Amino acid sequence: MHNQKEEKDCCDEMEIPKTKEVASSCHGVGGDGQSGHSEHSSHGSHGMNHGSAKSFLTRFGMVTILLLPLILGTKLADRALGYSLSMSPFLEFVLLTVILLIGSVFFLHATHELKARKPGMMTLVSIAVVAGYLYSVSAIFLPELGMGFGIEIATLIWVLLFGHYLEAKATATGGDALSAVAELLPQVAHRITANMESDVPISDLNKGDTVRVKPGEKIPADGEVSDGGAHVSEALLTGEAKPIRKERGMQVVAGSIVLDGSLTVRLTRVGEHSTVGEIKKLVQRAQGTKPNSQRIADRAAGFLAYIALAVAIVAGFVWYAIGAPIALSFTVAITVLVIACPHALGVAIPAVTALTTKRASRAGMLIKDLSKLEILKSVDTVLFDKTGTLTEGSFGITEIYQNGDHKDDEAILIAASLEAHSSHMIAATFIDEARKRALTIKELGEFENHEGEGVSATLDGVRYYLGTATLLERVGIELSQRKYGLGTIVYLGSEKKHISTFILADKIKGESKLAVSALMKLKVRVAMMTGDNEETARAVGRELGIEQVFAGVMPEGKLEIVRTLQKDGKIVAMVGDGVNDAAALAGANVGLAVGGGTAVAIEAGDMVLMSGNPLL
Incomplete structure (x- = not known):
């Protein structure tokens, strides 16, 4: 949340202003190529893909x-x-x-x-x-x-x-994965030349150009932040659900979304050399095999x-x-x-x-390539993406620890009331939780934002503090010493008393454990791949009973894992929802995209689980 470490994490997604980005034809990230995936599959049957x-x-x-x-x-x-x-x-x-x-x-x-x-x-x-x-x-x-x-x-x-x-x-599927890749990028970029800002097509961008990215906009190419600060969502590319704080000197990747604040970025990799361009090439290569x-x-x-x-x-x-x-x-x-x-x-x-x-x-399944049904019955290994597939893909309050007489609803109400005046990313988590519980946010006074630490305000005559351990300890509140679960920890205190501790994390879907258990009963090998960190990935794996976990895996790494298993004679089904899963979905024997995921993943998959329920 309000953490000042080098890669500062914030803890929730908030609504992003809708932009009008459409597919562009920038430097090899266009979508006009013919998808080799469907063309190849037609050789194996009498089906044809030309002609509606x-x-x-x-x-x-x-x-x-x-x-x-x-x-x-x-x-x-x-x-x-x-x-x-x-x-x-x-x-x-x-x-x-x-x-x-x-x-x-x-x-x-x-x-x-x-x-x-x-x-x-x-x-x-x-x-x-x-x-x-x-x-x-x-x-x-x-x-x-x-x-x-x-x-x-x-x-x-x-x-x-x-x-x-x-x-x-x-x-009929209405599109292909390569055209969907282009939609990850904006149509235009705000290029800065001689201190003047002008809108240009991203196909005109070159290495070394400087662009400004505003709240709700997508970063047009890979680069380094030269000015400004903002929380950036890289979930579509890395699978990491938590937005990451980006400041001067840090690297940003094409297709990421600036959630708050503004960034000035010096471009280092554009077009086909950017992260999105590399993903396109991975999908293309996977579909061609x-x-x-x-x-x-x-x-x-x-x-x-x-x-x-x-x-x-x-x-x-x-x-x-x-x-x-x-x-x-x-x-x-x-x-x-x-x-x-x-x-x-x-x-x-x-x-x-x-x-x-x-x-x-x-039954809630869209089948795009019926020839894969014959393969599906022979699958002996299922690889799951974590974020958005086995988990909800967005942060929520997973645990609440009380350190006094307050009830959970009271603690949530206080926290949501404080965050109602904050522009920070964590605010949406508490406000959404209060709405789910039908709680009415209260008016408060003397609101203060403690940069990088949290917020404080007066509510019903009492001064409350919500944020990091550093904030509460700095104002003299002694925190209870206990071991908490994995996730982002947010403390709530008043005057000199520690009231509650909230654990914010990406929630595991209720059906995920049943789906994993059902596959294991069928003697199917189950593994999980994620771009998330090792500790979080292992915790989710333990919760679901998945022993084999691949953490910190980039898109090319996921495809390589699929290829390695296939070389060992395994028939692999890949289940995923993000851009970082697209190459693996296309390269697997059967690709199952999760509905509600990115267009790239859905188009790269052979089948789509429309409800997003892995138990289907």
Whole structure:
């Protein structure tokens, strides 16, 4: 709270003025890159990520209309309806060609698969469709070739478009992690040149520039404080819930939020070299890699395409070798290709996708990558972030020790009344607690702010002091000597008497212990990673029964822990909510982001626990 040590901690979050920061394109921290994560995952299934649900539905509707005349011209329609549509060869050619063009979205994905040298279902579909179309068009104008595959090809496109409409609708996520990274930075910065302040886009900032950051604003780049003082929240980047006092000569990082006061900062690392830029690169690198199980699935999809193509060619050659006409040989080869395309899966898998997504959504889980469900059942190691995942992520009063006859409500009321006149960060903690207890804050007199130590005021004729041990001892109040729990300690005293002691800390979520216990009963290894200090991390670990705790871990360290476990053959699920978790979420076999966390973490995760409840 009012501590004058080099890195002074304050003890709570307060409401920050809302700013209008939007994604920017500064020096490599932009968000316009294609997320490799989703693109890669598409190789492992028939899912596609290009094209919205609306686009697929429009294409499906158009093909439905064009397909009807082709169906009405078949013998099946004649037998069923007693009527068949007479159609000129040219009209049939036009209908098939338009349907092919509408389904050309599949060719785009086949091109991506081939460029990546990872042929999959879209490659197989595209070969079958093109081959069938060419043969069918030839058969239209050369009747001696026999019956074509017009209806089959058109139906295949129709079925796949509907299937991908279902899948796109079920798995739409509305953004990616890389674009969300950019939102950590402000759109503009207040640059100081020749004692004049001017607003400039952060893309114009250079190393050595000086900027001013005002209350409620985000720091645009890494730097050193050259003037001013303020409490800064680095929770999104480090996982440390307590705001930290920053003064002249101290380092600040891009994306941190200035909560009170004003800072003048000389920039030392900008753009892609800043902390936010490094996080973007970590996420990018993690998304560009895949776990072993996903790579095996991708190879299987490629083998299917190769095998189907090889069997089709061999079948055609065999028939030709035994004396069949070349037209019949081509028919056999194309028939094999068309049969190899899994028509049923084109609808069945997306239908299951839609149902699974809907049921998960009702349970409070948003599934962004359904292929991860297959991996989730095999997970043997779960890594939890601490702040905001296992804990509430904000400070509250966890314990109250009375040193006299006062009740807890009385002590809270006195403390909140004193802090109502303070601009310090700790004030919000006591005021919020008083509101929760439906206490009415009292008027006081002779308020005094003791810089770095606390506050004092007169209430109902009594002089009260709230703050550090140094403040109370300086005014002659003798403190009781007892061992308190972990957290920030705030003392309350009056005249010469020590009244109460408050412990402020990040509260553990009520469901966290149940979630950890349930996982351990399933023989799943549980560990915790945090950027917080060792002592606090170990205390939370003991409370939850987690033996393996990694403390003081930066974003790259979290990703490295995930990688190390994977190299040891572990199937890792990562659960987190902060920017510092994004790379680990993207790199884990399954990433579970906590709802209410940062946009970066949510976009980097494969699934989102919407309620923020780890027990889900």
